[in-house]
Amino acid sequence: MKSAVQTEDLAAKFKALADPSRVRILELLKKPSCCAVDVPGGLCACDIEGQLDLSQPTISHHMKVLREAGLVEASKIGQWMWYRRNEKAITELAEAIRSAV
Amino acid sequence: MKSAVQTEDLAAKFKALADPSRVRILELLKKPSCCAVDVPGGLCACDIEGQLDLSQPTISHHMKVLREAGLVEASKIGQWMWYRRNEKAITELAEAIRSAV
DNA sequence: TCTTCATATCGATATCTATCAATACACTGT
């Protein structure tokens, strides 16, 4: 039987995806980088903000949720935050949903 | 680009999984049937209730959420509701999370 | 140091959700 922590952890990750804006953000992060940070893959917060019609604090909140769920990673580069998908965690979640859940 | 309805639909499915009790229910539904309904796979509501330490109305609520998300199917057999996983929808969601999201 | 820009945090609020007790509904056997 699955442990309670595993179940809780799965639910927490799904909760992070349980919002259209956050699903959209994960879509956007698939695109090649187009922000000031010259790194392939990922985006910085201002670019995400430019595409979602949400306020800057709201975007910041969503990124925090995605990060704490482990689905997105972030690094500070200069004054920008560079966000990118954690493909490993995403793939593991996809596996869990099919077999383990 | 993904359409808004697709994004909304994905988020709706994730929202259905964004609760430990409902993740647990999907686990339970993997087990072979052990309820009065003599059909392989799936469970009836009373069996789920017996394993989750939640009230009957709460279980009923969770099953409704899972059904409306399309992740679980239900049939009435006599006075029992027979619930089973919609493996097709679950697999599609697993695909979406990895590639499309 | 001062200003500017990018991002995070705070405080407030409206909406949503999980939960239960009570009740209604539906099916079965007597």
Place this chain on the structure above:
DNA sequence: ACAGTGTATTGATAGATATCGATATGAAGA
């Protein structure tokens, strides 16, 4: 018809969440 059983709905409530404006933090450049 009636009683019993399984499930759904209703109504209420406590807690969570998405959102924003205002403000704070932090980094870069003049």
